Amino acid sequence: MPDAVSDLSARFRAVRAHSEALAAPLSAEDQQLQAMPDASPTKWHLAHTSWFFEAVVLAPHAPGFRPYDERWARLFNSYYESLGPRHPRPQRGLLSRPSLDEVLAWRRVVDAGVCTFIAEADADTRAAAFPLVELGLQHEQQHQELMQTDILAALALNPLAPAAFPGEPPPWPAAVDGWLGFDGGEAEIGHAGTGFAFDNETPRHRVRLEAHEIARRLVSNAEYQAFVDDGGYRRAALWLSDGWAVVSAQGWTGPLYWREDGTEFTPHGPRPRAPQAPVRHLSYYEAAAYAEWAGARLPTEAEWEHAAGSATPPSQCFGALWQWTRSSYEPYPRYRPWAGAVGEYNGKFMVGQIVLRGSSFATPPGHARASYRNFFPPGVRWQFSGLRLARDA
Amino acid sequence: MPDAVSDLSARFRAVRAHSEALAAPLSAEDQQLQAMPDASPTKWHLAHTSWFFEAVVLAPHAPGFRPYDERWARLFNSYYESLGPRHPRPQRGLLSRPSLDEVLAWRRVVDAGVCTFIAEADADTRAAAFPLVELGLQHEQQHQELMQTDILAALALNPLAPAAFPGEPPPWPAAVDGWLGFDGGEAEIGHAGTGFAFDNETPRHRVRLEAHEIARRLVSNAEYQAFVDDGGYRRAALWLSDGWAVVSAQGWTGPLYWREDGTEFTPHGPRPRAPQAPVRHLSYYEAAAYAEWAGARLPTEAEWEHAAGSATPPSQCFGALWQWTRSSYEPYPRYRPWAGAVGEYNGKFMVGQIVLRGSSFATPPGHARASYRNFFPPGVRWQFSGLRLARDA
Amino acid sequence: MPDAVSDLSARFRAVRAHSEALAAPLSAEDQQLQAMPDASPTKWHLAHTSWFFEAVVLAPHAPGFRPYDERWARLFNSYYESLGPRHPRPQRGLLSRPSLDEVLAWRRVVDAGVCTFIAEADADTRAAAFPLVELGLQHEQQHQELMQTDILAALALNPLAPAAFPGEPPPWPAAVDGWLGFDGGEAEIGHAGTGFAFDNETPRHRVRLEAHEIARRLVSNAEYQAFVDDGGYRRAALWLSDGWAVVSAQGWTGPLYWREDGTEFTPHGPRPRAPQAPVRHLSYYEAAAYAEWAGARLPTEAEWEHAAGSATPPSQCFGALWQWTRSSYEPYPRYRPWAGAVGEYNGKFMVGQIVLRGSSFATPPGHARASYRNFFPPGVRWQFSGLRLARDA
Amino acid sequence: MPDAVSDLSARFRAVRAHSEALAAPLSAEDQQLQAMPDASPTKWHLAHTSWFFEAVVLAPHAPGFRPYDERWARLFNSYYESLGPRHPRPQRGLLSRPSLDEVLAWRRVVDAGVCTFIAEADADTRAAAFPLVELGLQHEQQHQELMQTDILAALALNPLAPAAFPGEPPPWPAAVDGWLGFDGGEAEIGHAGTGFAFDNETPRHRVRLEAHEIARRLVSNAEYQAFVDDGGYRRAALWLSDGWAVVSAQGWTGPLYWREDGTEFTPHGPRPRAPQAPVRHLSYYEAAAYAEWAGARLPTEAEWEHAAGSATPPSQCFGALWQWTRSSYEPYPRYRPWAGAVGEYNGKFMVGQIVLRGSSFATPPGHARASYRNFFPPGVRWQFSGLRLARDA
Numbered sequence A, B, C, D: 001m002p003d004a005v006s007d008l009s010a011r012f013r014a015v016r017a018h019s020e021a022l023a024a025p026l027s028a029e030d031q032q033l034q035a036m037p038d039a040s041p042t043k044w045h046l047a048h049t050s051w052f053f054e055a056v057v058l059a060p061h062a063p064g065f066r067p068y069d070e071r072w073a074r075l076f077n078s079y080y081e082s083l084g085p086r087h088p089r090p091q092r093g094l095l096s097r098p099s100l101d102e103v104l105a106w107r108r109v110v111d112a113g114v115c116t117f118i119a120e121a122d123a124d125t126r127a128a129a130f131p132l133v134e135l136g137l138q139h140e141q142q143h144q145e146l147m148q149t150d151i152l153a154a155l156a157l158n159p160l161a162p163a164a165f166p167g168e169p170p171p172w173p174a175a176v177d178g179w180l181g182f183d184g185g186e187a188e189i190g191h192a193g194t195g196f197a198f199d200n201e202t203p204r205h206r207v208r209l210e211a212h213e214i215a216r217r218l219v220s221n222a223e224y225q226a227f228v229d230d231g232g233y234r235r236a237a238l239w240l241s242d243g244w245a246v247v248s249a250q251g252w253t254g255p256l257y258w259r260e261d262g263t264e265f266t267p268h269g270p271r272p273r274a275p276q277a278p279v280r281h282l283s284y285y286e287a288a289a290y291a292e293w294a295g296a297r298l299p300t301e302a303e304w305e306h307a308a309g310s311a312t313p314p315s316q317c318f319g320a321l322w323q324w325t326r327s328s329y330e331p332y333p334r335y336r337p338w339a340g341a342v343g344e345y346n347g348k349f350m351v352g353q354i355v356l357r358g359s360s361f362a363t364p365p366g367h368a369r370a371s372y373r374n375f376f377p378p379g380v381r382w383q384f385s386g387l388r389l390a391r392d393a
């Protein structure tokens, strides 16, 4: 068996198992919760990631493939127009059937199907389909994080404030105070090399940077509390116009999961807000208002990537929280979406969204990299999002 | 043990057991579904009816009573302002905790508590509290029907069109064609006697009726199909103004659960529409438009009750479908709501609703009577609602 | 010239002139204001009432009739489905063309056309069409009141609080304290006789009344202030469920046009609230909550009409404010809508509305009568609406 | 009198007069129309631009200044949080008072006040305030274009399709076919020099461009018609995800003002669509979908500015239509908003918007320049917006 086959096979089993391990502490009832149209039930994530392997890998490449249940594509196709009609997104929480047990049984069948496919693929098939298997795994890792953000959003709406997971939150990556300075000039950003990257990270290209400084760590709960205490949510002058409109309409007075008793709601239930921990569950609007209040700004995504890829990168780039940049999510010069159905993966979302960089405590190890581009609309708060400051030098 | 005690105790056990028997074919996932803000999850119904016994019977009348979990009142209080704050109705489907198992365990505790309470009550307590126990049972029976309408509404949104319950729908009560005539004059309606009735059925009072005829049976699927085929949903002249606005905005083309393949969606899954079966899942708007098309009208609630209580009542008054009347839901002359928290049971809803009379195949046997007043807003279609014609004589 | 002709002709001129006299103090800009979808611009009222004569009288009955501008029917048809498509109601305020001057010129042409038609009609035409001319005049009188409610609603949204009309409000009809008692028994309500009445007032028919008392006057500002001061808008127990939902969602704290400085906004601008004047601009929800607080109830429409038609009627029945009843707007027994297009005048609105009785200071003299049925949805407050109490005897 | 004074004075009179000349063909009724929350009435534009001179120039800099009517600031302040509370934007069309005549009288007073202020200013005041006078004029010129887009949007909702202005549309700037090529490398964009520019055009800074081509002219009606005929509005694959959602929800089938009879609605009423004229009233979504269909893309704003500033610029850069770029509206490196209230002019809108470049036929001559940045949300279509293609080289 070639290394490529055994490696991919092992990786496939590990990633798939991790999804189920994440879901294991949750009941079938928990796994059906959908907090809002933008979030999905745990069970739906487990099913959708399986559908992805069926639709993107097996259907086009495995001879004689038959879907487990052909009616399910409609239920678990997320947004691929080219792959057929879809159940309305806001009603994913209304799918009591198939049951969790049926979805898990389906996962077993898909697992076997993909493993057999990997093992038996000839060279041509390997070349054509193994990148799609890898994409399916990267995709499933993305959903592993969403499983955590989405269940948190759902349980937060239960007055009992139940914990999604037992135990305690992981410790934060160590923080280093101060600023890192960078000269102006030309730099390169974007993915290069042979490892996996999403199409939106390519091509690597030159950008012009101005001299600037970037904070060595994320903004902390204590710092953000000072902003709140200073009337941050009541001073229109600090906010972007759209942000102020949301603050006023929604009555925001602090980060999404801050509670009046001084705790914040976490995947492990309510917990005291550690003063030195990075503040989280912020929208872009809040991140930008804080930066304005602090006499600074958010970094551009190019500045962020340049710093993260430097010889002495700032602390807390990865494994803490996704970090809002001031950059809108746009195609890189000469960007081309992937061919085929997966061309819908990233490119069609390149309007109305802001780039976040880094990774969070909930991102699977090995998934992120300096060129990784996460993106959400500016009002989104249910992700594991924080902020790092920058300033002109 | 006095008969009143043993009778009530037996009845209590039977009614409570029936709720659980109804829910038994449904998975915990099914039992969490909430199709829309006006409908509730099965599990919520099971919990709410238990809360009702805690809040209305045990808390005021059982010495030393302690609620099973004091945090749950907020979750399962439906609309009683005097009994404290409430979880938002549209979010009842987001309560994965307490789990179904916990709710069922709670039911066991409430069952034991009420049975002990019944057995140990002294005479004064019996006088004060047994009517409330009976109210709790009548209340639970109402929710037994809602459990069926609500799960149907939820499963109807699943593209798989799953059946809530195994087996086949019950046969319809036999139908008799033609019209029954009534002279004009004074009549009495409203509840009298010593049996249970809701406050809204009282007091019995005199009304003036004009000479009229009332149909001996409900309008059938075949008859309603003729209305549809005759352009019923495209002819504004047949509709009340508000009804036409809904037809146009929602794109209605037939009863709620009619499907393009000639079937209708039922608690047993899609089934062919039997031509002679009463048409169901109609709004008041549709019932009124059909009557207009048929050159007739809907009966008033007084006409309906007068006919149902006559020596030779029409067929299909009970056990088929709730029957829209042309009467708005208003207080009877000298109506007084019950004292205490249960004063919120009926009276505060006496605006914006239309009276339905009779009972449906899903109404627990023995629950309804000729004076019974059901009520829903005129656009509601997810109830087991049909229509019976009337006309001036 | 027969009396019927000269009388109708004179009455036509008088009613038409009154509409324009009402509008005269308002600028063309004022006359274009539309406060909300349910209200219409003054100019639109002037045009719509002219269209009514064209569409209902001249088009079917005047030989050789040609509309002034055939494109305008679409603009000024209010809700008659049988008379063709309609400009969307919420966009009536966006019709700067035709200009006010053009509308007034059109009125001159319609005036001449109708007067000629009246003068030249033969006996058959008189029989067929004169009742429609009379209906057109009654219709225009209804719009004369709406012109006043609608401009008030529009100017109330201008922070300058401008007066619609110069001068001072008219004095209130004299008030008499106390209650009038009525025995139970059979009574008759509804229009009888040869004078004009709308179809919804017919046929006259027998009703059964229970013994009751009805207040001799309307509730005053001072009395309503006491309700407000007693926490009336903060006590859920006083409100119908739908009413409480509106109070909570809209943040109501008093009648529509009460201002924090102790004034209320009137057609003559802000004015101090006279303590003894009837409280106005109430919704049905507020009227019902006040009655609950006062230990009374609202009268039924039959009780109201019976009292107003009695030998010693209560004061302030007419010329003060429309008076909410507890009766939903339903067809009388054996009600038949008028034939033809005007069958849409009243009947199709008989759901979701509450009956108001009497008339207001803004109702044209001679327009109302004891059998008159006004109707609006229960949340409406921009009409000249107040309340009179009743109670069981 | 120094040249600076006489020049500014003359320019002030000319710009102010142009606003009134634009409004002159419109009636007071026309000038009160507000098509939607994002558009404003003509009268409001005339008033708001006067308020701007009062609030930004005279109030801070003219000794003894008193506002014409202090209650009007609330009505005509657009969005300056630091300058006090504001009348709700969606209700600007409900301000019949002050009347158009009053607003025009106010303009006379403001004109006199500013002219006196200019003439009497000492050197310090000139230095401090003349740039604000110039800003007020640039501001008024921006509103001159909005007066035209906004009245067009309002009249388009009138079924009579009335013309805002007499006469015929101006001819289009001459078009040249083909592409202009540019090498990759470093370029500079942003405003430099001493002429007026908005803060958002600064500072001039270096950017990195890749080799590309840019179309010599705008896309024409004929070309866009081919896109429509090829199913452009029915093929999800061509659209950004947000764009497809809007197309589906709103039922778009062509540019905003295209009519079924082959005409388009223009400020001069419906006119045939000239095949070679640039297609207009497109959203960003439509521009991007067309580019995708055409195998091209939209230019970045840097590419556009670089081409427009080159020795042989493309045709139709100015005076035809605003041109969507693919660039989100973000701050330039080291951007600083102006000091004081006018700091709210541009900076707070730098999220959720897309940059348009160039100018339109409705832009006042001399107002635009190569570095000018216009911006609107991606779904906006009521502006005079078209598109120019670009492609990678």
Ligand SMILES: [Fe+3]
Pocket (backbone or CB within 6 Å): A048, A078, A139, A143
């Ligand atoms: Fe996915």
Ligand SMILES: [Fe+3]
Pocket (backbone or CB within 6 Å): B048, B078, B139, B143
């Ligand atoms: Fe209940």
Ligand SMILES: [Fe+3]
Pocket (backbone or CB within 6 Å): C048, C078, C139, C143
């Ligand atoms: Fe009318």
Ligand SMILES: [Fe+3]
Pocket (backbone or CB within 6 Å): D048, D078, D139, D143
């Ligand atoms: Fe402005």
